[in-house]
Amino acid sequence: MGKKVSQETEYEKAKQDEEEEAPKETLTSKLKKKLTINKDLLPIKAILFCHMGGAICFLPYLTLHMEVLGIDMDKIALIYAFLPIAAIGGPIISGMIADKFGSYTKVLSANVFLSAFFHTLLLTIPPSVKDTMEFNCDASNFSLGWRECSEDFMQYNLSNFNGLQNCRKICSEESTPEYNLFFLNSLSNVSLATENSIDEKILFNGLISTSNSGGNCFFYLSGISYNDSSYDSISCPNDCPLRCDVIATSFDGSSPGTKSLTFYLYFLYRILATLFISSAFSMIDAVVLEKVKSNDGDYGRQRVVFHLSQAILPFISGLTVDLLNTGNDSVDYSSSIYMGDVLLGITIIIALTMKFEVEPTKDDILKNVGKLLARVEIDIFLLVIFFLGMNWGFLETYLFLYLDELKAPTYLLGLTLSVGCASGIPAMMYSDLIVEKIGRGNIFLISFIAYVIRFVGYSYINSPWLCFPFEILEIFTYQLMWVAAATYCPILAPKGLLATMTGIAGSVHYSLGRGMGSFIGGCMINWIGLRLTFRSLGYATLVAAVLQFLADRFILRKKVRQREKIRELATFTTREVATKAQVEDDLALPEVANMIESSSRKSSIAV
Numbered sequence: 001m002g003k004k005v006s007q008e009t010e011y012e013k014a015k016q017d018e019e020e021e022a023p024k025e026t027l028t029s030k031l032k033k034k035l036t037i038n039k040d041l042l043p044i045k046a047i048l049f050c051h052m053g054g055a056i057c058f059l060p061y062l063t064l065h066m067e068v069l070g071i072d073m074d075k076i077a078l079i080y081a082f083l084p085i086a087a088i089g090g091p092i093i094s095g096m097i098a099d100k101f102g103s104y105t106k107v108l109s110a111n112v113f114l115s116a117f118f119h120t121l122l123l124t125i126p127p128s129v130k131d132t133m134e135f136n137c138d139a140s141n142f143s144l145g146w147r148e149c150s151e152d153f154m155q156y157n158l159s160n161f162n163g164l165q166n167c168r169k170i171c172s173e174e175s176t177p178e179y180n181l182f183f184l185n186s187l188s189n190v191s192l193a194t195e196n197s198i199d200e201k202i203l204f205n206g207l208i209s210t211s212n213s214g215g216n217c218f219f220y221l222s223g224i225s226y227n228d229s230s231y232d233s234i235s236c237p238n239d240c241p242l243r244c245d246v247i248a249t250s251f252d253g254s255s256p257g258t259k260s261l262t263f264y265l266y267f268l269y270r271i272l273a274t275l276f277i278s279s280a281f282s283m284i285d286a287v288v289l290e291k292v293k294s295n296d297g298d299y300g301r302q303r304v305v306f307h308l309s310q311a312i313l314p315f316i317s318g319l320t321v322d323l324l325n326t327g328n329d330s331v332d333y334s335s336s337i338y339m340g341d342v343l344l345g346i347t348i349i350i351a352l353t354m355k356f357e358v359e360p361t362k363d364d365i366l367k368n369v370g371k372l373l374a375r376v377e378i379d380i381f382l383l384v385i386f387f388l389g390m391n392w393g394f395l396e397t398y399l400f401l402y403l404d405e406l407k408a409p410t411y412l413l414g415l416t417l418s419v420g421c422a423s424g425i426p427a428m429m430y431s432d433l434i435v436e437k438i439g440r441g442n443i444f445l446i447s448f449i450a451y452v453i454r455f456v457g458y459s460y461i462n463s464p465w466l467c468f469p470f471e472i473l474e475i476f477t478y479q480l481m482w483v484a485a486a487t488y489c490p491i492l493a494p495k496g497l498l499a500t501m502t503g504i505a506g507s508v509h510y511s512l513g514r515g516m517g518s519f520i521g522g523c524m525i526n527w528i529g530l531r532l533t534f535r536s537l538g539y540a541t542l543v544a545a546v547l548q549f550l551a552d553r554f555i556l557r558k559k560v561r562q563r564e565k566i567r568e569l570a571t572f573t574t575r576e577v578a579t580k581a582q583v584e585d586d587l588a589l590p591e592v593a594n595m596i597e598s599s600s601r602k603s604s605i606a607v
Helices: 007-021 027-035 039-068 073-101 104-124 151-156 256-294 299-324 334-353 365-373 376-405 410-422 431-438 440-460 464-471 474-492 498-528 530-580 590-601
Strands: 134-137 142-145 159-169 180-184 189-194 202-213 216-226 229-231 233-235 242-248
Touching: 039 073, 039 104, 039 256, 039 299, 039 334, 039 376, 039 410, 073 104, 073 256, 073 498, 104 256, 104 334, 142 216, 142 233, 180 229, 202 242, 256 299, 256 474, 256 498, 299 334, 299 410, 299 431, 299 474, 365 376, 365 498, 376 410, 376 440, 376 464, 376 474, 376 498, 376 530, 410 464, 410 474, 431 440, 431 474, 440 464, 440 474, 440 530, 474 498, 498 530
Parallel strands: none
Antiparallel strands: 134 142, 134 242, 159 202, 159 242, 180 189, 180 233, 202 216, 216 229
């Protein structure tokens, strides 16, 4: 037997020789390289700007649009619970098709078109007929009334009155009187609500009776009971009248037929729209990663324009909605969807005309996906971004509702996205370097901690304008976090499965995680209210941060280092050792030897 050469020694020597031969980069050359625009990557930047800009024009307002259509909060939570079922499958299937045929841009364009089509169909859904019973109160008396009167609502005669919600002052914004609501009887006056509590539900009991005469509806409240005492009337001795929505058992003011039609149509269109838009997002990541790899670019630098669109377009979209709905009782969000359609159309044109080639894989995709999911390091990575996705999904779904409850104007809602994205743009220019220096596991940990601060911080604010300091933390909870996650995919993904890997990662974070966060958040809001839900999720996220730290420190880092070492040894062995017969198979690491043998047969997944 000839002289055996240590494979790892040969690898280290070859690596050292390559480093010595490579020209040393000065700080000036590195800076010049960073500031130089790569013309080959301009189409990628345009796609990122137009697609994210188009989607962000309407996505933040879809929950508010559901409320306008008359869909109840429990039904909204139900819709968000089912969205992941469609959203988690779409990106994975799209990624597998793209990997199998090498048609990344065609698969991307099809998903973008169908997502725009089904989101636009949401505008064709008829709203449920909903005329909320209102409670009006001033210094002299109180009354119950509908905005409109209909025979359909007579079925709610003798409904149980349970209290009041969504109370608001009917006076100018400059007026800031103190507010009190009194129960009256011949013996005593009992104060129930003050200025500090009219934003909360005011719970007391009574019985509603109705009558209809000459097309006019009349409503009566009797048997008023609070704290086991009975009262004759209610008074609000304030400078301005008080108006609230009535809480009543088996009574929400909706015509049952139209309410069902609205829900089921919205459910169908939203499921399909979510399937395709989630697929489009994951395909864009795959396209960007492949294009960056072939052009020696930075993934994070490409996403600068992605976040730039998030900083600019939500504010423009929200401002447009406000301007077009001045003086209207109900907000029309159609302008945000039409604006998004235009940008998504431009995305399709650029994608179809861009030069982009990926070699189709000849391997069995389904078999290789099974091998991929069997790796412990990949499972831990997916679990981490799942929990981060739950946090992100909750904020994306309910932050606007919370700020709306705090009386935030629509343009402020869009401005929150602008501030969060714009503050992170400078860091995104060097995000790849930041991620490499800090470490992907540490980036995930910082993201968890930032979510804790955001959740708990939001739960204590009383003015919507105070949300902006917490919005700045989005650089950690979203921007740097996703750069770390996306650039992890080429490290973890076997050869020929990059689109599939990014599809799975995108599905787990943006679909499964987001859907679960929306569902759990919706249920918690029904149980304990918005403010306490934010606070509770903050504490839960702190526990998740501790678990992520332990998993990264003692499992994930070790596994990833082993995988990278095997990958480098495999590349060196295939290129240098196997061809020169310098190392015999029995000296190679088992996984390297298996890779070389499998590579020669072209039948197994590459390391």
